[in-house]
Amino acid sequence: MLLHDLMQRRWPGNVRELENVAERQVLGLEVVCSLDMEEAESNGNTVSLGGKINAFEKCLIAQELERNNDNITATYKSLRLSRKTLYYKMKKHGLLK
Numbered sequence: 001m002l003l004h005d006l007m008q009r010r011w012p013g014n015v016r017e018l019e020n021v022a023e024r025q026v027l028g029l030e031v032v033c034s035l036d037m038e039e040a041e042s043n044g045n046t047v048s049l050g051g052k053i054n055a056f057e058k059c060l061i062a063q064e065l066e067r068n069n070d071n072i073t074a075t076y077k078s079l080r081l082s083r084k085t086l087y088y089k090m091k092k093h094g095l096l097k
Contacts, residue, residue, distance in 0.1 A: 058093035061086070065095065 047055075061079070068074035076086040090096050 054093070057089065058095065061089055061093065062095055065090075070097070 061075070064075045064078055068078065072083065072086065076083050079086065081089070087096075
């Protein structure tokens with residue numbers, strides 16, 4: 001999980017959730033890309049299937065970029081995408097630097 005995501009997440013008195021996420025990170029376990037969806041749902045909003053798929057796609061690409069030290073070639077190969085498709089999805093999700 002990206003540090004940026006953790007810092008953007010609101011943790012209003014929910015220390016246990018923060019501890020669980022931190023513990024999973026320390027142990028090297030994957031943290032599910034659902035913090036934004038959980039926050040939206042906890043605010044009484046419903047998240048559509050398309051919204052959940054987009055959030056998951058963005059998170060997956062961001063995690064692969066981080067895992068590959070922002071190496072585009074390694075990332076599109078690990079995701080089994082073309083370079084063009086990866087760039088399109090990065091632009092769509094605001095992941096271009």
